[in-house]
Amino acid sequence: MSLISYFANPGRFTRLAQLLIPWCAIAALCAFAIGLYLALVASPPDYQQGETVRIMYVHVPAAWIGLMLYIAMAIAAAIGLVARHALADIFCVAAAPVGASLIAVCLITGSLWGKPTWGAWWVWDARLTSVLILLLIYLGYIVLRHAFDDHEKGSKAGAIFLLIGAVNIPIVRFSVDWWHTLHQPASVLRPGGSSLPPSMLTPLLVMGLAYGLYAVCLVLLRMRTVLTQRKLEILTRAAQ
Amino acid sequence: MKAFFHLLGCEFRLHLRHASRNAGLILFFLLIIVLLPFAIGPEPDLLRRLAPGLIWLAALLMSLLALDDLFIADARDGTLDLMQLSTLPLPLIIAGKMLAQIAIILLAILVMLPPAAFMLGMEWTILPVLAGTFILGLPVLFLLGGVMGAITVGLRRHPALLTLLLTPLYIPALIFAVSACDAAVLRQSIWPVFCLLGAMLALLIPTAPILIAAILRQDQS
Numbered sequence: 001m002s003l004i005s006y007f008a009n010p011g012r013f014t015r016l017a018q019l020l021i022p023w024c025a026i027a028a029l030c031a032f033a034i035g036l037y038l039a040l041v042a043s044p045p046d047y048q049q050g051e052t053v054r055i056m057y058v059h060v061p062a063a064w065i066g067l068m069l070y071i072a073m074a075i076a077a078a079i080g081l082v083a084r085h086a087l088a089d090i091f092c093v094a095a096a097p098v099g100a101s102l103i104a105v106c107l108i109t110g111s112l113w114g115k116p117t118w119g120a121w122w123v124w125d126a127r128l129t130s131v132l133i134l135l136l137i138y139l140g141y142i143v144l145r146h147a148f149d150d151h152e153k154g155s156k157a158g159a160i161f162l163l164i165g166a167v168n169i170p171i172v173r174f175s176v177d178w179w180h181t182l183h184q185p186a187s188v189l190r191p192g193g194s195s196l197p198p199s200m201l202t203p204l205l206v207m208g209l210a211y212g213l214y215a216v217c218l219v220l221l222r223m224r225t226v227l228t229q230r231k232l233e234i235l236t237r238a239a240q
Numbered sequence: 241m242k243a244f245f246h247l248l249g250c251e252f253r254l255h256l257r258h259a260s261r262n263a264g265l266i267l268f269f270l271l272i273i274v275l276l277p278f279a280i281g282p283e284p285d286l287l288r289r290l291a292p293g294l295i296w297l298a299a300l301l302m303s304l305l306a307l308d309d310l311f312i313a314d315a316r317d318g319t320l321d322l323m324q325l326s327t328l329p330l331p332l333i334i335a336g337k338m339l340a341q342i343a344i345i346l347l348a349i350l351v352m353l354p355p356a357a358f359m360l361g362m363e364w365t366i367l368p369v370l371a372g373t374f375i376l377g378l379p380v381l382f383l384l385g386g387v388m389g390a391i392t393v394g395l396r397r398h399p400a401l402l403t404l405l406l407t408p409l410y411i412p413a414l415i416f417a418v419s420a421c422d423a424a425v426l427r428q429s430i431w432p433v434f435c436l437l438g439a440m441l442a443l444l445i446p447t448a449p450i451l452i453a454a455i456l457r458q459d460q461s
Contacts, residue, residue: 129411136408144391144405147398156458157391160451161405164387168408 017220024217031210038203059109061211066102074166077159089155094222100138126175127183137165251340272298291362292421307385330453369424373417376437383448390455
């Protein structure tokens with residue numbers, strides 16, 4: 001808790017972000033290089049899906065990180081509502097477009113994979129539908145947040161919307177177990193260990209790490225931008 | 241408690257005196273039902289199969305229209321400020337207002353269900369199930385919509401915002417309501433889905449008025 005309040009000071013946060021951003025960027029680049037090589041060249045084609053299985057290495061980590069960003073935003077929203085933490089709202093504002101883009105990447109790559117495998121660009125399967133709802137919630141949050149001129153009110157309204165939308169998160173996670181529709185069930189995080197062979201699991205995890213580092217880097221960068229924007233707004237208002 | 245019933249009576253009288261707003265909403269609901277056969281074609285088999293979903297879609301669009309100005313008039317003419325000064329707790333006042341609005345619209349929809357079902361050629365045996373999904377589901381739509389309407393009350397007019405915020409929240413209720421009717425068509429048990437809808441309603445009845453009151457109170461200060 002003390003660590004959280006320590007970074008309530010935007011100045012301290014900016015200095016830390018300054019320090020972290022280049023390292024995150026370099027690490028993400030390295031992880032992407034290794035991960036893409038492992039995924040696109042070194043890993044074997046699937047015995048059923050052939051080469052199209054490689055789409056999975058782009059598709060699955062995007063879904064993971066997009067989902068995790070939403071969970072982080074919901075937690076930040078709760079902290080912002082309860083403790084009025086200065087950075088909670090800034091984190092949500094900064095992370096929302098990143099999460100929305102990742103979920104969009106997940107849906108687009110999934111659609112590209114679905115056409116050759118299922119024979120359709122889109123099916124109204126439980127997992128697909130719940131991820132589409134997640135994208136709509138992200139977009140709703142972004143538009144709602146932009147509709148407010150007053151950040152104090154906007155952060156509260158946005159936080160409430162994020163927390164209501166969080167109901168969807170377990171539905172996304174467990175949709176493949178609750179409704180046995182077209183999308184395959186979980187194969188990495190499941191009781192009894194992963195069902196993927198190591199030759200496929202390793203590139204997937206490296207790609208997950210790469211996406212995660214990339215998202216952290218981007219969110220920190222955007223948080224710094226939003227902080228600067230807010231400072232600018234205060235200064236312009238003071239000057240008038 | 242006496243004050244609460246007085247408020248409820250007041251709200252009902254207000255709705256009856258200004259009946260044109262609610263009548264317009266019901267007309268809108270019926271107009272969508274009339275338009276749909278032109279959009280998808282008049283084949284009786286197709287319409288019969290789609291009827292519960294189409295009726296629900298019409299009700300959902302109608303509720304979006306109804307929620308657009310739920311608290312705005314009260315915020316503008318100062319009723320909201322007076323409500324906060326009342327001895328009655330604000331969540332209870334909100335609950336009374338929502339109850340009156342939901343009851344009026346629900347009653348009107350239930351009256352209009354047989355003609356709507358008749359026009360789409362729906363089987364009569366499904367009608368009680370459809371009515372049941374409306375009794376449980378329509379309050380869910382309005383309570384969720386009330387929360388989002390309260391969030392957007394202080395905003396400059398932003399036409400599609402409420403629709404964008406409510407669409408993801410409405411989808412579960414829509415899925416459960418229509419799948420109950422599908423189960424009835426296939427002569428399967430409708431209770432699991434009814435229980436899920438009922439659970440959503442039971443969760444929203446206490447939380448929504450408290451949330452709405454908290455948002456409106458903060459908005460006024």
